[in-house]
Amino acid sequence: MMSTKKKTKDLILDAAEQLFAVRGFYGVSIRQITSKAEVDPALASYHFGKKQDIFEAVMLRRAEILNRERIQMLDDCIRRAKPNPAPLHEIIDAFTHALLNRSNKGGQGWKSYFAIIAQINNHPELGGVIMSQYFDPLAKKFIAAIHENIPNAKAEDLFWCYHFLSGALTLTFSGTERISKLSDGLCASSDLDAVHERLVPFITAGFKAFENN
Amino acid sequence: MMSTKKKTKDLILDAAEQLFAVRGFYGVSIRQITSKAEVDPALASYHFGKKQDIFEAVMLRRAEILNRERIQMLDDCIRRAKPNPAPLHEIIDAFTHALLNRSNKGGQGWKSYFAIIAQINNHPELGGVIMSQYFDPLAKKFIAAIHENIPNAKAEDLFWCYHFLSGALTLTFSGTERISKLSDGLCASSDLDAVHERLVPFITAGFKAFENN
DNA sequence: CAAAAAATTAAACAAGTGTTGAAATATATT
DNA sequence: AATATATTTCAACACTTGTTTAATTTTTTG
Numbered sequence: 001m002m003s004t005k006k007k008t009k010d011l012i013l014d015a016a017e018q019l020f021a022v023r024g025f026y027g028v029s030i031r032q033i034t035s036k037a038e039v040d041p042a043l044a045s046y047h048f049g050k051k052q053d054i055f056e057a058v059m060l061r062r063a064e065i066l067n068r069e070r071i072q073m074l075d076d077c078i079r080r081a082k083p084n085p086a087p088l089h090e091i092i093d094a095f096t097h098a099l100l101n102r103s104n105k106g107g108q109g110w111k112s113y114f115a116i117i118a119q120i121n122n123h124p125e126l127g128g129v130i131m132s133q134y135f136d137p138l139a140k141k142f143i144a145a146i147h148e149n150i151p152n153a154k155a156e157d158l159f160w161c162y163h164f165l166s167g168a169l170t171l172t173f174s175g176t177e178r179i180s181k182l183s184d185g186l187c188a189s190s191d192l193d194a195v196h197e198r199l200v201p202f203i204t205a206g207f208k209a210f211e212n213n
Numbered sequence: 214m215m216s217t218k219k220k221t222k223d224l225i226l227d228a229a230e231q232l233f234a235v236r237g238f239y240g241v242s243i244r245q246i247t248s249k250a251e252v253d254p255a256l257a258s259y260h261f262g263k264k265q266d267i268f269e270a271v272m273l274r275r276a277e278i279l280n281r282e283r284i285q286m287l288d289d290c291i292r293r294a295k296p297n298p299a300p301l302h303e304i305i306d307a308f309t310h311a312l313l314n315r316s317n318k319g320g321q322g323w324k325s326y327f328a329i330i331a332q333i334n335n336h337p338e339l340g341g342v343i344m345s346q347y348f349d350p351l352a353k354k355f356i357a358a359i360h361e362n363i364p365n366a367k368a369e370d371l372f373w374c375y376h377f378l379s380g381a382l383t384l385t386f387s388g389t390e391r392i393s394k395l396s397d398g399l400c401a402s403s404d405l406d407a408v409h410e411r412l413v414p415f416i417t418a419g420f421k422a423f424e425n426n
Numbered sequence: 427c428a429a430a431a432a433a434t435t436a437a438a439c440a441a442g443t444g445t446t447g448a449a450a451t452a453t454a455t456t
Numbered sequence: 457a458a459t460a461t462a463t464t465t466c467a468a469c470a471c472t473t474g475t476t477t478a479a480t481t482t483t484t485t486g
Binding site: 029030031041042044045050051 | 442443445
Binding site: 023024025026027119121156157160161163164165166167168169170171172194195198199201202203204205206207208209210 | 236237238239240332334369370373374376377378379380381382383384385407408411412414415416417418419420421422423
């Protein structure tokens, strides 16, 4: 009934994902993608349409999985804490856990995906639509949860703090080459657990700085 | 004696800067650059060589100005505090002030430049060499200064905190469209003073979370 | 002013770009 | 098995890519 032959579409998406992660949207040609996927170039147009549609398909494939997980974690920790507001560090963790966990243990596909997210996040023209559509609603939910925990903070402050969190997360995903170079062997480049351990308290403390404003 | 005719080179760099900022390295062609500069395409090769050399020339033009300022500010605040370690918030400010100030009041050229920095920072293949060469030494100097202020923190922790700071800064530069969309008119998109006011305490608090580890 | 050097122009290069159309093959449905 | 649908192939399209070459103009130098 449905397409039993879904192999090709995913081959293309996998190849595209990996290449986009390294060289960006404009740095990858359809022929490079289909060549890596070992598939005829015309199949890209046949299955997806324009090049930009391939890019968006790559994004959407994992965005839904991710957002479901993150909302679930947020709702869980809110429910656990009721009737009190959820602890700040748990909220931050709910926001970051699914991302860092998959980036760490999700395999190459997820690594590539996050590298693309990092590019998009810093590239308004391409990422604007998708990011707004899929991540901004989530962001508002999280900011609201945090606001219940730090009621005295001004909404504008929290918005900017969220922004800093987003940037810190993003850069973490974007590749480890520079990082490990700078660290001079101080940390293993693939050790994203180390990030998680430090990001949550760092960000939590940053938010709390606006507790009494 | 020296090249009195430096007009063309800068016309090309200006055009390239602006275009790279919006569409990235691979998204811009030499003909687009020279067309915007109102100059013959062959002049790009004549003055700079390969396309990548244009890109690097764009980067270097402002990197030196920036780094000189930042090191100066750091040295100043260290000297002022002697024999005590410089206050943490002053160190953070020295690290961020030149960037945010120029991004805010430096005109379109600086805005474009920072947008490119943001791309590069999240794009190892292109940014690796330049960023390492020009910004990493500065980073080490700052981390060292911070370590004197928070002597009990582990070097690895501080390294990661620096990393988060870098990410937060980077995303701030990358463009304001998404940000203003998410904020729902909560903040003026061009109001980078607002960033500075909040980024410094946010980051300072984050670092201090590792005071007693 | 004449000679030398630097800068600019116009044309061309081979190679790669995204995308399309019609024919051929494989799969699914009746 | 025969028909209809979905997928794959191959070739070609018009266009853009980065870069180079040689001729020409402009600027600097002696």
